[in-house]
Amino acid sequence: MKLKPLVIGNLVAPVPIIQGGMGVGISLSRLAGAVAKEGGIGIISAAQPGYHDAHFLENALKANLKSLAEHIKKAKEISMGGIIGVNIMKASTHYAEYVDCCVKNGADLIISGAGLPIELPLLLKDTAVKFAPIVSSLKAAKVLFKMWDRRYEKVADFVVIEGPKAGGHLGFTPDEAEHLTQETYDTEVTAIVNYVKSFEDKYKRQIPVVFAGGVYDRSDIDHYMALGCDGVQMATRFVATEECDAPLSYKQSYINATKDDIVIVKSPVGLPGRAIRNKFVKEREVGDEKVSKCFNCLEHCNPATTPYCISMALIHAAEGDTDNSLLFCGENAYKVDKITTVKAIFDELNA
Numbered sequence: 001m002k003l004k005p006l007v008i009g010n011l012v013a014p015v016p017i018i019q020g021g022m023g024v025g026i027s028l029s030r031l032a033g034a035v036a037k038e039g040g041i042g043i044i045s046a047a048q049p050g051y052h053d054a055h056f057l058e059n060a061l062k063a064n065l066k067s068l069a070e071h072i073k074k075a076k077e078i079s080m081g082g083i084i085g086v087n088i089m090k091a092s093t094h095y096a097e098y099v100d101c102c103v104k105n106g107a108d109l110i111i112s113g114a115g116l117p118i119e120l121p122l123l124l125k126d127t128a129v130k131f132a133p134i135v136s137s138l139k140a141a142k143v144l145f146k147m148w149d150r151r152y153e154k155v156a157d158f159v160v161i162e163g164p165k166a167g168g169h170l171g172f173t174p175d176e177a178e179h180l181t182q183e184t185y186d187t188e189v190t191a192i193v194n195y196v197k198s199f200e201d202k203y204k205r206q207i208p209v210v211f212a213g214g215v216y217d218r219s220d221i222d223h224y225m226a227l228g229c230d231g232v233q234m235a236t237r238f239v240a241t242e243e244c245d246a247p248l249s250y251k252q253s254y255i256n257a258t259k260d261d262i263v264i265v266k267s268p269v270g271l272p273g274r275a276i277r278n279k280f281v282k283e284r285e286v287g288d289e290k291v292s293k294c295f296n297c298l299e300h301c302n303p304a305t306t307p308y309c310i311s312m313a314l315i316h317a318a319e320g321d322t323d324n325s326l327l328f329c330g331e332n333a334y335k336v337d338k339i340t341t342v343k344a345i346f347d348e349l350n351a
Contacts, residue, residue, distance in 0.1 A: 002350055002351075003015055003016050003017075003221065003225075003349075003350050004016060004230075006018075006041070006208060006210070006230055006231040007206065007208065007230075008109065008130050008157055008158050008208055009130055009157055009205065011083050011108055011109065011130060013039060013040055013041050013083055013231070014039035015038065015039040015040045015346060015349075015350050016040075016210075016225075016230060016231030016232065017035075017040040017041070017221075017231065017232055017233075017234060017346070017349065017350075018040065018041040018043060018085075018111075018160070018210055018212075018231060018232070018233040018234070019031065019032065019035040019040060019041065019042050019043050019233070019234060019235065019238050020043060020087070020166075020212060020233045020234060020235025020236075020238075021043040021044065021045040021046075021047075021086070021087025021111065021235070022045055022167075022168070022235050022239070022246075022328065023045030023046070023047025023048060023049070023087075023314060024045070024047050024048040024049075024051050024311065024314035024315050024317070024318045025045075025048070025049070025051055025052070025245055025246070025314075025315070025317075025318030026045065026239065026244065026245055026246045026250070026317075026318065027042075027043055027044060027045050027087075027235070027238070027244070027245060028044055028045070028049060028071045028075075028245040029044065029070075029071040029072075029074035029075040029078060029245070030075075030078070030243050030244070030245045031238060031241070031243050031244045031245050031342070032044045032071075032075040032078075032079075032084055032085075033074065033075040033076070033077070033078025033079045033082070033084070033243075034078060034079075034241075034243035034342040034343075035079075035082075035238065035342055036075065036078075036079030036082025036083050036084055037078060037079045037080055037082050037342075038082075038342055038343055038346040039082070039346065039350075040082075040083075040346065041082075041083045041084075041085055041108075041109070042075055042079060042082065042083070042084050042085070043084075043085045043086065043087050043111060044068070044071050044072060044075060044084065044085070044086050044087070044107075045086075045087050046064070046068055046086050046087060046088040046089070046092070046098045046102075047087075047089060047092075047314065048060070048064060048311055048314070048315065049064055049067040049068045049071055050062075050063030050064040050065075050066060050067035050068070051063075051311075051315045051318060052067075053066065053067055061094050061097065064098075065097060065098070065101045068086070068098065068101050068102075068105070069101055069104070069105040072084060072086065072101075072102065072105040072106055072107050073105060073106065076106060083108045083109070084106075084107060084108055085107060085108055085109035085110060085111055085130075086098070086102045086107050086109075086110055086111070087110075087111045087112070087113070088102070088110055088111075088112050089112070089113065089114035089115070089169075090112050090113065090114050090115030090116060090117045091114040091115045091270075092114075095117075096119075096123055099120070099123045099124065100123070102129060103124065103127050103129055107129060108129065108130065109129060109130040109131060109132070109157070109158075110124070110129060110130075110131045110132075111131070111132045111133075111134060111160055112131065112132070112133055112134065113133065113134025113135075113160070113162065113169070113171070114134075114169050114271065116133065116140065116143060116144055117131075117133050117144075118144070118147060118148075120133070121148050121152045121154045122152060125152075130157035130158065131156060131157055132156050132157060132158045132159055132160050132210070133156055133159060133160070134160045134161075134162050134171075134212070135159060135160070135161060135162070135171070135192065136161070136162050136163070136164075136170070136171030136172060137171065137188065137192075138188060138191045138192050138195060140171070141159065141192050141195055141196060142195065144156070145195070145196070145199060149199070149202075154203075155199050155203060155207065156196075156207065157207070158207060158208040158209065158210060158230075159192070159196050159207065159208075159209045159210070160209075160210045160211075160212055160233055161189055161192050161193075161209060161210070161211050161212065161213075161229070162212045162213050162233075163185055163189070163211065163212065163213030163214060164176055164177045164178075164180045164185060164213060164214075165213045165214025165274075165330060165331035165332070166212055166213035166214065166235075166274065166330055166331075167235060167236055167273070167274050167275070167328045167329045167330040167331075167333070168235075168273055168274070168328045169267055169271040169272075169273050170264075170271055170272050170273060170274065171271065172272065173272065174264045174272040177264050177272050177274065178264055186227060189211060189224070189227050189228075189229070190227050190228060192209065193209045193227065193228040193229060194228070196209050197209075197228075206230075208230035208231060209228070209229050209230055210229060210230060210231040210232060210233050211224040211227075211229045211231075211232050211233070212232065212233035212234075212235075213330065213331075214330055214331050214332055215232045215233070215234050215237075216234070216236070216237055216330075216332040216335060217348075217349070218348070218349050218351070220232070221349060235330060236254070236329055236330035236332060236333050236336070237332075237336075237345060238342065238345065239251055239254050239329070239333075239336065240254050240255055240336045240338065240339050240340065241339070241340055241341055241342050241345065242339060242340075242341050242342075243341065243342050245318075246317075246318065247318070247319065247320035248320075249320040249321075249322050250317055250318070250320065250322060250327065251339060252322075253276055253278070253322045253327055254276075254329060254333045254336040255336055255337060255338065255339070257276050257329070257333050257334045257336075258334050259334045261276050261277050261334065262274060262275075262276060262277070262329060262331060262333055262334060263275065263276075263277045263281065265281055265284070265326070266284065266307055267310060268306040268307060268308065268309070268310045273326075273328060274328065274329060274330065274331060275326055275327050275328050275329060276327040276329055276333065278322060278323055278325070278327055279323040279324060280313065280316075280323065280324050280325055280326060281326070284307060284308060310326065313325050313326035314326055314328075
């Protein structure tokens with residue numbers, strides 16, 4: 001049975017699947033455009049998109065904004081009218097500049113996590129750009145919605161709930177990320193859905209809720225739709241596709257990974273993350289790395305005390321050095337067993 005479309009205001013995605021933002025350099029215009037072309041929502045990561053620019057080391061912000069603008073426009077062209085969004089970490093030092101870049105260059109929506117994007121409604125005031133926070137708890141959803149409702153008389157256009165099985169930065173303690181059961185977290189998902197939906201009457205519109213974290217196949221999608229979600233966000237599943245912006249060696253690392261290779265890691269962002277336990281991760285388990293170059297990319301990162309430079313660790317991954325890099329992934333990355341296409345995944349999931 002075909003899945004129901006995901007409706008976010010005047011935006012309609014025929015297939016209720018959002019491709020999660022993956023940085024550095026993993027979800028850029030090629031992947032986002034291909035996903036949107038198939039009827040989903042393609043997401044570009046705003047995490048150092050200009051890493052390949054010749055002037056990146058001299059002026060990272062300028063290179064990033066230039067590249068982000070180019071990728072938004074290119075993804076829109078590839079998608080042939082599909083929905084393109086951008087994932088911006090709230091922890092980013094130049095958060096407002098990235099939001100402004102999205103507005104000026106035609107992004108349809110912004111998804112924001114790694115912190116609470118309290119000022120996002122103000123930054124998007126009088127624009128048509130839709131926005132969603134990434135939350136992992138009912139408490140976080142309540143803090144944002146109550147503050148936005150009181151301060152701006154506005155709430156999010158949609159909400160992304162990110163569970164403990166996700167890749168990248170997680171809104172959980174390391175113990176929760178490893179041991180929180182699906183049954184227990186399903187209760188939290190239902191509570192968040194009900195809370196968000198309670199604002200629909202006041203604002204006279206639907207506020208879709210999308211679940212992210214460990215969503216891999218159609219049974220996962222059906223499970224979260226049954227809990228009241230309107231769609232899902234998937235990232236790991238799209239890595240080993242021909243269209244993914246990652247190098248082949250990165251994709252192959254997912255294919256080669258076993259269940260035991262996927263671990264919780266310490267991140268300079270201050271949140272735990274999930275990644276493949278490669279040479280880099282093993283070395284960080286016994287000692288920190290001296291940071292020689294700071295990109296000033298995160299608000300609360302101190303190069304004197306940080307365990308490693310996350311930008312360089314992720315850039316190395318995007319450049320294909322899968323031994324000396326951080327390879328973020330979701331809990332189900334070990335299930336990936338071949339290179340496929342975005343179309344094949346959509347055909348499978350929307351049958």
